[in-house]
Amino acid sequence: MGELKRYLDTDYLYFAEVELLLNYGIGYPDLIIKLREKVHQEGMEESPYVVKADTKLFQNVHRFLELLEGSDEPLEDDDTQPLEKWWWHLHKVASGKYPSLRLPHHLREIYRKRRKYWKQRSKENHLAIERLRVVPRYLQL
Template identity: 70%
Template sequence: MGELKRQVDTDYVYFAEVELLLNHGVGYPELIPQLREKVYREGLEESPYVKKADRKLIQSVHRYIELLETSDEPIDDKEDEPINKWWWHLHKIAKGRYPSLTLPEYLREIYRKRRKYWRQKGRLTHPHSMDYTNHTWRV
């Protein structure tokens, strides 16, 4: 019974932290990758709580990065972690520079759709984009 309770707690705690952080701005953003790593180590990646939290994190990755950068302990991507541990590479995901085939299948389509949107949005706000009101280039 103790083992089952520990596993249920880990996947639910990860889910609850993601929900609180992204819905209400409450929590510790630097804790999210650590909790996701614990989920991975405990083999709980098929948990419905984990999948729901993962989807929310990918969909709201820019909000997550904003919250992370204003936290007391902002962290960057961990380049020493394997690329398939996507939770350590959320800045790459936010920039649309993460290889989609290394994501779990349930996250790929979300990422691909969001990446297309992020790239289009990035082009519109790029500092060297054309200012069509004056027909001049902004630099």
């Protein structure tokens, strides 16, 4: 019974953390990544809680990254992790540069539908940052 409870706790804890963070802004984004890794290690990929949390995280990837960057322990993509572990490559996902065939089926369709929008958003963010770097001549000292 203890072993079963441990598995239920991991997938539900991951689900609950994603819900709390994305619905109420409460939580630790870096913990979510670590919990997702633990779910993978325990073979809980097909849990309804995991599928639902993955979907919500994926649909809100830009908001999640904003919360992650503002956290005490911001994480960048971990290129030492294989691409099949998409949760370690969320910046690639958000910019539309992640290979869609490496995603589970329930996320692949979401990604394909939003990739064009995400790429455009990434370009717009990059242009806005570039505009901020260019200081008008009359403001230069």
